[in-house]
Amino acid sequence: MNKEDKLILNGHEFTSRFILGSGKYSLELIKAAVENAGAEIITLALRRAAGGDVANILDYIPKGVTLLPNTSGARNADEAVRIARLARETGCGDFIKIEAIRDTKYLLPDNYETLKATEILAKEGFVVMPYMYPDLNFARDLQNAGAACIMPLGSPIGSNKGLCTKEFIKILIDEIDLPIIVDAGIGRPSQACEAMEMGAAAVMANTAIATAGDVPKMAQAFKKAIEAGRESYLAGFGDVVEKGARASSPLTGFLHD
Template sequence: MSNISSSDRPASPHPAAADDLVIAGKAFRSRFILGSGKFSLDLMRAVIENAGTEIVTLALRRVSVGGPGNILDHIPPGITLLPNTSGARTADEAIRIARLGRELTGSPFVKIEVVPDARYLLPDNGETVRAVEVLAREGFAVLPYMHPDLVAARAMREAGAAAIMPLAAPIGSNRGLTTREFIRILVEEIDLPIIVDAGIGRPSEACEAMEMGVAAIMANTAVATAGNVAVMARAFGAAVEAGRLAWRAGLGRRLDAGAEASSPLTGFLRD
């Protein structure tokens, strides 16, 4: 039984009565963003509901207004749509896709993806900055997908980005937090929501990223390739919430060497 009273416990370093994720002035309760690119339309609604997400990304190739197979018909009301510029290889292509996305969905949010590399699918940070600058001036809430680099992130912030979305590992790889130290730098230095995108493969990795202080997690492949997709969506939602709670509470200290008994109660034997 603990001998520490509630008054003796240190206050949370990150107290907040309402701990909403705020992007471009809009508040969200969930910090788990779901990609939709790999889900069948039949599964879409169940996955969204199990994940508890409030933001869903979508590629415009899956939008067929008035036609069959329109993904918008399978997304529950109240979900914020985050169209992406998947397929863009230059800033100009991303800008055109973003404008079309707003026209088709009515959403002011856009996830910028400028990916000229066909093998590793790594983003072009320089072209991404150019796209952010143009679209932010046009009133978009721009969330750029980027390779975690502090100089580029600062440029995106100055260009008007609403959040920064660094990759954890190559898209679709499920390799986990391979860029954790660079993401940690962005968390410390960039005063915008840092949303980890691409490469997160397990709920435990999502939790770890949230414990680092990132604002949110986006996942697609890790959920879509799971044995039970709906249950994995729920697991990711819970892991993101747990990681956020841990960050708000303040993680316990870590000893780099030696050990320390957690219950030093044997002193009376020598008294």
């Protein structure tokens, strides 16, 4: 891994491009997952903290890891803003992942409410990381509103279906001058690698690791896949031969008539 290749969010630098969600872990597995993933950012649902688990969760997160509270459970901008302010007041810092979801079946984000929350919180000095359905116009609006990155879903939350929105994410990568972090639905390390090969700045995963047979091993597999995808993107891909084939070694004279 290239230590000079940094993920930068509002001036904050990170070497790891793996953001780890913690919502579905037992407390006993959080530390192992974080350490094996090499993650420097981990999400924290304030709903879980409000239930009395916050002290225990923090006990299992290694020092130096940046907390990313999310507004899970918020149905609109007003609720998301209240949760974000509460997270700051409880000492969780200025990072906030905006989730505004009123769809209870597919759990798709409400882009309009997400934009409203982003506008308010960015003005208050938060490092706003909005989770959104990949739409170029809303991504542009989020950038103008002061978002630190754009976090489009790969597929519905918790589905492990992978990059169902791949073509739309590509558009965001090409057109938006902010880090594009693929969030939700990544189910396998190979899918995380593919997202990074496309040019995504980072990948967030939760369910794929939390529901794996061996959580620490799967966390490590994701770490390696994300690093490999990033390295291959930076290296640049070879030309694709659409028709026929191309010899990998030059043909020597004795093979010709």
